[in-house]
Amino acid sequence: MTDTQKLKAVLADQPCKKAFVRSFGCQLNVSDGEKIKGLLQSVGYTFTDSESDADLIILNTCAVRENAEDRVFGIIGSMKHLKDSNPDLIIGISGCMTAQSHAAEKIKKSYPQVGFVLGTSALDSLPSLILECMEGARFASDTAEHTEICEGFEQVRESTFKASVPIMFGCNNFCTYCIVPYVRGKERSRRPEDIIREVEGLVQNGYKEIMLLGQNVNSYGNDLGGETSFPQLLRRINDIDGDFIIRFMSSHPKDATPELIDVILECDKVAKHLHLPVQSGSDDVLERMNRRYTIEKYLETVNLLRSRDPDFSLTTDLIVGFPNETDEDFKATLRLIERVKFDNIYSFIYSKRTGTKAALIDDKIPDEVKSVRMRKLLEVQRGITSEHYKRFLGKRMRVLAEEPCKKREGYITGKSSEFIICEFPGDSSMIGQFVEIEVTKTMNWAVEGRII
Ligand code: SAM
Numbered sequence: 327m328t329d330t331q332k333l334k335a336v337l338a339d340q341p342c343k344k345a346f347v348r349s350f351g352c353q354l355n356v357s358d359g360e361k362i363k364g365l366l367q368s369v370g371y372t373f374t375d376s377e378s379d380a381d382l383i384i385l386n387t388c389a390v391r392e393n394a395e396d397r398v399f400g401i402i403g404s405m406k407h408l409k410d411s412n413p414d415l416i417i418g419i420s421g422c423m424t425a426q427s428h429a430a431e432k433i434k435k436s437y438p439q440v441g442f443v444l445g446t447s448a449l450d451s452l453p454s455l456i457l458e459c460m461e462g463a464r465f466a467s468d469t470a471e472h473t474e475i476c477e478g479f480e481q482v483r484e485s486t487f488k489a490s491v492p493i494m495f496g497c498n499n500f501c502t503y504c505i506v507p508y509v510r511g512k513e514r515s516r517r518p519e520d521i522i523r524e525v526e527g528l529v530q531n532g533y534k535e536i537m538l539l540g541q542n543v544n545s546y547g548n549d550l551g552g553e554t555s556f557p558q559l560l561r562r563i564n565d566i567d568g569d570f571i572i573r574f575m576s577s578h579p580k581d582a583t584p585e586l587i588d589v590i591l592e593c594d595k596v597a598k599h600l601h602l603p604v605q606s607g608s609d610d611v612l613e614r615m616n617r618r619y620t621i622e623k624y625l626e627t628v629n630l631l632r633s634r635d636p637d638f639s640l641t642t643d644l645i646v647g648f649p650n651e652t653d654e655d656f657k658a659t660l661r662l663i664e665r666v667k668f669d670n671i672y673s674f675i676y677s678k679r680t681g682t683k684a685a686l687i688d689d690k691i692p693d694e695v696k697s698v699r700m701r702k703l704l705e706v707q708r709g710i711t712s713e714h715y716k717r718f719l720g721k722r723m724r725v726l727a728e729e730p731c732k733k734r735e736g737y738i739t740g741k742s743s744e745f746i747i748c749e750f751p752g753d754s755s756m757i758g759q760f761v762e763i764e765v766t767k768t769m770n771w772a773v774e775g776r777i778i
C-alpha cells in the first residue's frame with residue numbers, strides 16, 4: 327500500500343476533513359498550489375476558505391523578495407492560537423521558502439505549530455508528510471531536490487476558463503540578485519507530448535486561456551536534446567483544435583529569437599503580447615546582474631517586433647536600486663521606458679537575498695534614494711501608459727471576459743489579446759467567453775469599450 331492509499335484509508339474512517347491552502351508568489355507557485363489541492367482532494371479532503379475551520383493548513387510560500395518572506399512568517403506566527411485550541415490541526419509549509427536552509431531551520435526552531443515542510447520538487451511526498459504528522463511526529467520534512475518531473479497530478483484549478491500549464495521547472499540563469507535558481511533547481515522541461523495532452527484536455531473542458539509557464543519559457547527544450555524548441559512547441563499547441571488563446575511567461579531577452587517573433591505573429595491563437603523582463607536600462611547594471619544581453623540587443627528585439635507590428639504590446643519587469651545603481655544608471659532606465667513605450671511595467675525595489683551573488687555587494691545607495699527612484703519610475707510610466715493606450719482608440723479587441731468590475735456596476739472586465747485590461751457594459755453570463763469590443767475610451771490602467 328502506498329502512503330497515498332494509506333492516507334485515503336485513514337481519512338475514509340474519519341468525519342470529513344477540511345483543508346485550507348494559500349499560495350503566495352508567482353503563477354508557478356499558484357500552479358503548485360492547484361496540484362497540492364488536487365492531491366488533497368484525491369485522498370478525501372474538502373476545502374475551506376477559513377483557517378479557523380481547517381484541519382490542515384498549507385501555506386505555499388515565495389522567497390523572491392524579503393517582504394514576501396516576512397509576510398509568511400507573520401502569518402505562521404498568527405496561527406499559533408489555532409494550533410493551541412486544536413492540537414490535531416496540521417500546519418504545513420511548502421513552496422520556495424522551504425528550499426532555503428536558513429528559512430526551513432527558522433520554521434522548525436521558532437514555530438512549533440508547524441508540523442511539516444514540503445520542498446518545491448517534492449509535492450508527491452505530501453501524503454507521507456501528513457501521515458507522519460497524524461502519527462504524532464513533531465516535525466516532518468522533505469525538501470530534497472527531486473530532479474525527475476512527476477506527471478499526472480490531479481489539479482483543483484482556481485478558474486474554470488483560465489488555466490496555467492507549467493512547461494518547465496527551474497532556472498539555469500543565476501541572475502546575481504535572484505534566489506529562484508537556488509530554490510527551484512536546474513531547468514527541467516516537460517515532454518512535449520505531456521504538455522500537448524494536458525492542453526488538449528483543458529480545451530476539451532472549455533478552458534479559453536492557456537498560460538504556459540516557466541521561469542524562462544524560451545529556453546524550453548534545451549535539456550531535451552533539441553527535440554522540440556519553444557517556438558516549435560507553440561506551433562504544436564496552436565494547431566490544437568478549439569477556440570482558445572495561448573499566453574506564456576516569462577521570456578528571457580537573451581533567448582527571444584526572430585523565430586519566436588515569427589511564431590507569435592503567425593500563430594492565430596498566440597496572444598499578441600510579449601512580457602520581456604529587461605530589469606534595467608543600464609548596460610553596466612545588466613552586466614552586474616549577469617543578464618547576458620545589452621540594451622542594444624534588447625532594442626533589436628523590440629525593433630524587430632515593432633517593424634512587423636507597430637502597435638505590438640510589450641510589458642516588462644524592472645528592478646530599482648540594484649546595489650550601487652547610480653543616478654546615471656537610473657536615468658538610462660527612464661530613457662529606455664520612454665523609448666520602448668511598454669504598455670505596463672512591473673517594478674520592484676531590489677531586495678537582498680541571502681545566498682545570491684549580489685547579496686555580497688557593499689551597497690552604498692540609501693533606501694530613501696531607492697524609494698524616490700521607484701516613485702519617479704511609476705510616475706513616468708503612468709504617463710507613457712495613458713498616452714500609449716490611445717493607439718487602441720476606435721480599434722477592435724477580442725477580450726476574454728473575466729469578472730464583474732469591482733467599482734462599476736453593470737460592467738465586466740477582461741483582458742484583450744494584447745494583455746490590456748478592458749472594461750465594457752455586460753453581465754455575468756459573459757464571463758469565461760470571448761467578446762469583441764470597440765475601444766471608446768482609454769485610461770491609464772485600462773481601456774473601455776462597447777460590445778460589437
Ligand atoms: N524568470 C523571470 C525573468 O527572468 O524575467 C523572472 C522571474 S522573478 C520570479 C520575477 C521578477 O522578480 C523578476 O523579473 C525581477 O524583476 C523580480 N526580482 C527577482 N529577484 C528580485 C530581487 N532580489 N529583488 C527585487 N526584485 C526581484
Ligand code: SF4
Pocket residue numbers: 497498499500501504505506507541542578
Ligand atoms: Fe531569476 Fe534570472 Fe532565472 Fe528569472 S532568469 S528566474 S530573474 S535567475
Ligand code: F3S
Pocket residue numbers: 350351352353354355387388389390421422505506509510
Ligand atoms: Fe517566488 Fe518561488 Fe515564484 S521564489 S516568485 S514563488 S519561483
